[in-house]
Amino acid sequence: MTKQSTISRAEGWRRRGPLLPALIFTIVVTQVPFAFTLYYSTQSWNLVRPGSREFIGLRNYLYVFRDSQFREVALNTVILIAGTVLISAVLGLAVALLLNRTFRGRGVVRTLVITPFLITPVAGALLWKTAMFDPVFGLVNFVLQPLGLGDVEWVSQFPLASVMANLIWRWTPFMMLLILAGLQSMPTDVLEAGRVDGAGPITLFRELTLPHLRRFIELGVVLGAIYLINTFGAVYMMTQGGPGVESANLPFYIYQRAFLGFDIGQAAAMGVITVVATILISTLALRLLFKTFTATREAA
Amino acid sequence: MAEIAYKSASCIYEGTDTPAVDRLTLEIEDGEFVVLVGPSGSGKSTALRMLAGLEDIDEGTITINGTDMVGVPSKDRDIAMVFQNYALYPNMTVAENMGFALKMRGLAKDERRRKVERAAQLLDLTEMLDRKPAKLSGGQRQRVAMGRAIVREPQVFCMDEPLSNLDAKLRVQTRTQIAALQRRLGATTVYVTHDQVEAMTMGDRVAVLKDGLLQQFATPTELYDSPVNAFVAGFIGSPAMNLVSAPVTSEGVKLGGTTLPLERDQLAELHEHGLTSATVGLRPEQLEVAHPGEGVDVRIDLVEELGSDSYVHAHLTADDTGEPATLVARSHSRTPGRLGETIAFRKSHGPVHVFHPETGQRLAA
Amino acid sequence: MSDPARPTSTAAETPRKSASTEAVVPRPSTENVHRRRRAHRKHRGVGMIWSALAWIVGLGFFFPVLWMVLTAFKHEREAYTDPPTLLFTPTLDQFQAVLGSGMGLTLLNSAFATAVSTACVLALGIPAAFALSLRPVKRTQDVLFFFISTKMLPIVAVIIPLYVIVNEIGMLDNIWALIVLYTAMNLPIAIWMMRSFFLEVPPELLEAASMDGASLATAVRRVILPLVSPGIAATALICVIFSWNEFFFAVNLTAVRAQTAPVSLVGFITGEGLFWARLSAASTLAALPVVIAGWIAQNKLVRGLSFGAIK
Incomplete structure (x- = not known):
């Protein structure tokens, strides 16, 4: 018995061996800094005042919750993520349905549609700030001129919506890709059975296609939200969070507090709060991922 | 040429209490064609994989020509195996598939080529030597899997339901081909199947397993005429x-x-x-x-x-x-x-x- | 099952009468053919509308990018016009100006950080993906869960200590700091994605190779890796896209020497106002490599973005 268990222990290490470098690396680079963040969030520490560092318990969190700007920024973050994700999902569904048919040049059209998602976010943000939204020379106002709306200063009048427009342009292709994958994994015999049973195209879509797509749309929404929590370049480039904090989201605000305000302690506390909020979405995401993952395994 | 002996060999999968193979004792003579048969979950495949070195022998032992195989890796057992799904290397041609083991053994290129060609001739695969497995029909793939096994001239052939992916007619044909080939090569063969007709027609002796336990090990006629228990009686014979x-x-x-x-x-x-x-x-x-x-x-x-x-x-x-x-x-x-x-x-x-x-x-x- | 009379009669008739179909085929049948043709035509007409719409949508999404590329070839005075200028003589002036002002270095930095971090991801990720699929370790699910959970951690939560640590060890404005972070950033996605490719390899192949006398290393090198190489290539391309486009770490941890291409674009919004044409040229240069990488990898993009969950 002992002989057997030593063999299996050796085998266990042989199997674990290839995994360990990646595991250790990831722990060191991602978990250790977060532990520091937790620690910093209990410090009163401003880089501008050297030597001012001291332990203040949870008081940073208190300051953060009292900070009305933080509350506004948190709300902005939620609006930005929810708005972008939902509108992108609806548009993505529409585009995916268009691209699910076979037609001449379908591959080219798909390539064109995904390009906004690939382009460097900072470049995309600049493009929208200038070529699209410029009040005088921008294309949006040029197109809207005949409608009598030609002189809106988009970025300064509607900063958050402008950022969101840029993000929707970027994330609709993402949703489209996920939903299109869902459409293409739809078994045709089910649709054929439905048609034989006398269902029209709208009924087929509502009763068969949409339920099948649900999983994909959910996954798209949740993954989109997780990626979007890290939105930074678009805000940085288009509005710098302004005016005031009207268009700032949490990453940008924390960046401002830490690197422009040098308030390490409070910025760290905000970071921790962001993580806690994210955990909520993440748990959902993980459950979905594992479900989808095991489901596709079973199907295979 | 090899004699094989299972001596109270057991295999227990991790996280389960009941052994997949429970104290199996079998003595297989040199050159014999032995079929392991049983319903799914009977442990027949596990028993074969223990011999091949693909599953641990947790208790007891298996010997080949008297040599204890516990802890011996499969590559050192001189066993060739034909898998249910053939497990052909998709990135290699038929010739490369068949020659891979020889290459691993360090054989010179022309000798490899010669042996592969001879095996290909035997199996009517000469035309296909330069094709990739994806370009072959099910029956051809099955023959390549056989070819990969025989080209090595191993002590023992292990075959794990090699016919189950063929259609009914081809299965009957290939059944006789395999049996004939084995007689010709004279190598000890252990063959796993859930199909009792295959077991009866191919095996010199047949081992019937159920729930990891050996029920009866006998010639096909003996199994048919005097089954040791109701399970064997009901399992062998159709209807x-x-x-x-x-x-x-x-x-x-x-x-x-x-x-x-x-x-x-x-x-x-x-x-x-x-x-x-x-x-x-x-x-x-x-x-x-x-x-x-x-x-x-x-x-x-x-x-x-x-x-x-x-x-x-x-x-x-x-x-x-x-x-x-x-x-x-x-x-x-x-x-x-x-x-x-x-x-x-x-x-x-x-x-x-x-x-x-x-x-x-x-x-x- | 079949009606024995009909097939034989038609089989006998068809070849003989095919020359004079019009005369022989009874009227209702002709009517039927016409009706079907009409329906077909109508169907095709509706199809054309949908196809046209798809093209319009595709071009609509692409148009801003196209506009950016067009502007990059304009003179500065053609970039600021109302109405927008469509016809112009293309010039490479802006590209020359951009590259002359030091963007070349940032492109090289980006290329270096991207290439090295992707290589590191593959070096760490391929063995890990293998250990989580074909020869799984115990508690594989937990390990996978851990890797994915690191992607759920917002980057802002770690940027402060990272800045402090990087500063302390004197790695600020050093490209290697970015390489380490980009590797960590992409490793979970890569592991999940490559694992999904490894899982498609039948495990019997490893067993067959070991029976054929190959060691594990040989089996992996000769049999497994050739099979998953398209998947590894797709994974690499996705890592390239993410690390090339990364902005947050780069803007916080680099300044001059290690500045990457996306950060270099910041210089165009500050300073003495905007130069659209030049900005567009810079943006085009910064975006081009990943757009091409993404176009190549588009069939596997979904798989990467969904951590291998969707094929």
């Missing part, structure tokens, strides 16, 4: 043996109002165990169709026409046991009767098999 529970009388057992006489030693053993009922077994071909009253009266449920003969499925009309026992008889007549008609089944030849009603063990030989 399956009729197994009916029947009350014991002084001359035999009571079946549907008539008495089926038993041999003297069978009766003696029944009395010795103090049994009032027994499980009796009759193969479909031991029953013939007769007029009502000439045997056990039955009502026809279904007639399966096979062209040459037909199988008559029927249930006992006068049922003593309470639950309607069904019987199958093989009839040479094309019109043994109509659905719902009452006829009789009569025992034609051979002994009645009698099994212990609880343990299922065979009573008297």
